[in-house]
Amino acid sequence: MTATPISFQVSLPESTAKVFSQGCETTLDAFRTAGKAIVARGVEMIYQSGSQRFHALKHINLEVNKGDIHLLMGPSGSGKTTLLSILGGILTPTDGGICLLGQDITRMSQSQLSKFRLKNIGFIFQEFNLFPALTALENVALALDVKGIKGRAAKREAMGLLEQVGLANKAKSLPRDLSGGQKQRVAIARALSGNPQIIMADEPTAALDSQSGHAVITLLRQLAKEENRTVVMVTHDPRIIDVADRVTYLEDGILQNNPTAIHHQKLA
Amino acid sequence: MTSIARKNLFEDIPRFLVAQAGIMFAVSLVTIQVGVFNGFSRSTGILIDRSAADIWVSSSDMVNLELTIPIPASHLALAQQVEGVERAEALLLGAGIWRSSEGDITTVRLFGFDPDGQLFASFPVMDGSLSDLKQPYTVITDKSNLDSLDVRQVGDTASMGSLAVTLVGLTEDTQSITSSAYLFSSLENVKAIATGGRSANLNCRLQNGEFFCMNVFGESPDENPAPTPLSATDPVTHVLIKAEPGTDLQELKQRLQQSLPNTYAFTRGEMAKRTRAYWVQRTGVGFILGLGAVVGMIVGSVIVGQILYSSVADHLKEYATLKAMGVSNRVVYSIIIQQALWMGVLGYIPSLALCIGLGFWTFATQGIMILITPLTAAGILGLTVFMCVGSALFAVQKVTRVDPAIVFKS
Numbered sequence: 001m002t003a004t005p006i007s008f009q010v011s012l013p014e015s016t017a018k019v020f021s022q023g024c025e026t027t028l029d030a031f032r033t034a035g036k037a038i039v040a041r042g043v044e045m046i047y048q049s050g051s052q053r054f055h056a057l058k059h060i061n062l063e064v065n066k067g068d069i070h071l072l073m074g075p076s077g078s079g080k081t082t083l084l085s086i087l088g089g090i091l092t093p094t095d096g097g098i099c100l101l102g103q104d105i106t107r108m109s110q111s112q113l114s115k116f117r118l119k120n121i122g123f124i125f126q127e128f129n130l131f132p133a134l135t136a137l138e139n140v141a142l143a144l145d146v147k148g149i150k151g152r153a154a155k156r157e158a159m160g161l162l163e164q165v166g167l168a169n170k171a172k173s174l175p176r177d178l179s180g181g182q183k184q185r186v187a188i189a190r191a192l193s194g195n196p197q198i199i200m201a202d203e204p205t206a207a208l209d210s211q212s213g214h215a216v217i218t219l220l221r222q223l224a225k226e227e228n229r230t231v232v233m234v235t236h237d238p239r240i241i242d243v244a245d246r247v248t249y250l251e252d253g254i255l256q257n258n259p260t261a262i263h264h265q266k267l268a
Numbered sequence: 269m270t271s272i273a274r275k276n277l278f279e280d281i282p283r284f285l286v287a288q289a290g291i292m293f294a295v296s297l298v299t300i301q302v303g304v305f306n307g308f309s310r311s312t313g314i315l316i317d318r319s320a321a322d323i324w325v326s327s328s329d330m331v332n333l334e335l336t337i338p339i340p341a342s343h344l345a346l347a348q349q350v351e352g353v354e355r356a357e358a359l360l361l362g363a364g365i366w367r368s369s370e371g372d373i374t375t376v377r378l379f380g381f382d383p384d385g386q387l388f389a390s391f392p393v394m395d396g397s398l399s400d401l402k403q404p405y406t407v408i409t410d411k412s413n414l415d416s417l418d419v420r421q422v423g424d425t426a427s428m429g430s431l432a433v434t435l436v437g438l439t440e441d442t443q444s445i446t447s448s449a450y451l452f453s454s455l456e457n458v459k460a461i462a463t464g465g466r467s468a469n470l471n472c473r474l475q476n477g478e479f480f481c482m483n484v485f486g487e488s489p490d491e492n493p494a495p496t497p498l499s500a501t502d503p504v505t506h507v508l509i510k511a512e513p514g515t516d517l518q519e520l521k522q523r524l525q526q527s528l529p530n531t532y533a534f535t536r537g538e539m540a541k542r543t544r545a546y547w548v549q550r551t552g553v554g555f556i557l558g559l560g561a562v563v564g565m566i567v568g569s570v571i572v573g574q575i576l577y578s579s580v581a582d583h584l585k586e587y588a589t590l591k592a593m594g595v596s597n598r599v600v601y602s603i604i605i606q607q608a609l610w611m612g613v614l615g616y617i618p619s620l621a622l623c624i625g626l627g628f629w630t631f632a633t634q635g636i637m638i639l640i641t642p643l644t645a646a647g648i649l650g651l652t653v654f655m656c657v658g659s660a661l662f663a664v665q666k667v668t669r670v671d672p673a674i675v676f677k678s
């Protein structure tokens with residue numbers, strides 16, 4: 001690294017996206033992305049349905065530190081889910097580059113991207129998205145199975161994950177026999193399966209009452225911190241801000257601030 | 269992965285049962301159509317199959333077992349002289365009308381053969397024996413004909429023309445379902461019965477330089493005149509040949525055709541095939557039953573496709589979740605195809621059992637065989653799997669098009 005910090009204090013030029021899309025290993029990015037799990041540069045998202053165009057994300061530049069619990073907040077319709085889907089490689093942005101764990105996912109083919117997600121990202125959803133026909137244990141084991149851990153080993157590991165989320169005694173229950181909070185804990189166990197470095201969650205507490213919502217997030221934070229995982233979480237819920245390391249606000253598809261370091265300020 | 273396919277399937281038992289009923293309907297329809305076709309085709313040639321003759325010699329005009337022109341009985345002696353012939357026996361076909369003791373009539377087909385012979389009636393006789401046929405005016409028939417002949421048991425009598433005929437034995441699995449009831453008897457008996465115990469006289473006189481001839485039929489003076497043996501001038505229908513061991517049958521056929529004028533020789537297999545082909549093609553039965561089978565396949569595919577499609581639609585969010593997690597399309601498809609295979613196999617097994625049971629029942633009560641050979645069973649399993657997987661591919665499209673981004677939508 002020959003670059004000095006001073007030469008990069010200026011705001012990024014419009015052409016950053018282009019520079020970035022050359023890869024994550026340029027000198028510029030090597031400096032800027034050190035210690036970052038996620039770097040987004042110049043991300044634009046335009047939804048096109050028929051003749052309707054909707055500019056959902058406007059020139060998003062975002063960095064998420066490794067090991068952080070990073071919240072995305074903002075009013076309804078501001079583009080939080082859209083941004084999370086793009087950061088997670090589920091949605092392809094209209095323009096811009098996204099670097100996850102040092103790899104430019106916008107340059108990957110669909111199947112490369114699928115493999116990348118399978119290995120590196122765990123997803124948690126507002127509606128849990130558990131498989132209703134499978135028990136808690138089987139839901140987790142299925143995720144392990146598709147990640148290459150099969151049969152009895154998968155069952156054993158799934159049981160370990162359920163223990164971590166405190167649901168070993170509910171292993172044989174079907175999702176319909178679990179409370180919302182329990183379902184989300186199963187979903188967390190599933191997201192943690194295969195030990196991904198990044199967890200992406202979209203309003204994981206929205207379907208829960210505030211108490212179990214808080215409990216679920218505290219658990220998620222604890223499990224993430226144990227393994228230095230990075231968590232990006234979309235939320236409306238102001239009560240879970242204290243669990244986060246940083247918060248980014250979105251409004252009308254525009255980032256409102258540089259990530260605010262919650263904990264660091266509070267602890268300082 | 270297997271478990272998710274299976275569990276998604278069994279999650280909604282009523283829907284699963286509806287699906288299985290649909291598949292069973294389709295599979296049974298196809299099986300019955302094919303089975304009836306097999307049984308039909310088998311039965312039309314069953315007598316030929318069950319004969320011990322290596323070669324059948326018939327008129328060169330012969331169309332099938334029953335539709336042919338007589339050949340002279342003297343051919344029997346000629347055949348015996350052909351090199352490579354170990355045995356030759358005559359088969360005489362006739363037709364008649366059977367009047368039961370109740371007075372009901374039905375047409376019958378008579379097969380006359382030598383009860384001491386070896387080539388035609390190599391089938392077992394229950395309740396009686398072939399040698400009973402040496403008695404005048406005795407017949408044996410398939411037990412499935414008891415109802416149509418309106419007789420109960422061995423010993424019952426009926427009349428044919430002016431003759432009293434006695435049932436002396438029963439056979440099994442000898443009746444063609446396309447024909448009138450078969451009656452088996454000796455050559456002498458058939459010759460006598462076929463003429464109905466009537467005598468025919470040709471009266472001719474010369475009038476103005478032209479002959480005027482008149483056939484005069486009259487009742488024989490005796491009630492049951494003694495049957496007379498076959499003479500060289502009598503007609504026979506087929507000559508059955510047993511070849512000497514080691515004889516080339518194709519060459520023997522040629523020699524027989526040369527020695528016996530206006531005849532054609534067939535191996536047993538060729539003769540059976542020719543007769544079957546006639547019935548299958550001329551009656552259009554193959555086409556009709558085939559059509560039924562195709563309809564069954566289409567109905568089955570639509571039902572399976574419909575059920576799988578709605579199952580996939582119901583679980584779309586789960587499939588999208590898998591895709592969002594990074595599971596490849598191939599794996600997602602394999603889950604759906606596994607579901608289809610489960611449906612296929614679980615529909616096939618009971619359907620086949622049902623059809624086999626049904627086959628026993630129709631054979632016992634109607635004499636109609638639903639013949640499910642191992643090859644048929646395997647073929648129908650293949651068709652079922654093809655049908656289910658084909659329908660699954662239709663349902664798979666829905667998953668192909670699903671946008672994994674829907675996972676974040678509630």
Ligand SMILES: Nc1ncnc2c1ncn2[C@@H]1O[C@H](COP(=O)(O)OP(=O)(O)OP(=O)(O)O)[C@@H](O)[C@H]1O
Binds near residue numbers: 047048049080082
């Ligand atoms: N597939 C789509 N086609 C067209 N417009 C879309 C599509 N998805 C989202 N949008 C629009 O993009 C904007 C951002 O949507 P998004 O779901 O990201 O908002 P959000 O911040 O997650 O909202 P909420 O808090 O209600 O979940 C909204 O105005 C939405 O109507």
Ligand SMILES: [Mg+2]
Binds near residue numbers: 081082
């Ligand atoms: Mg949202």
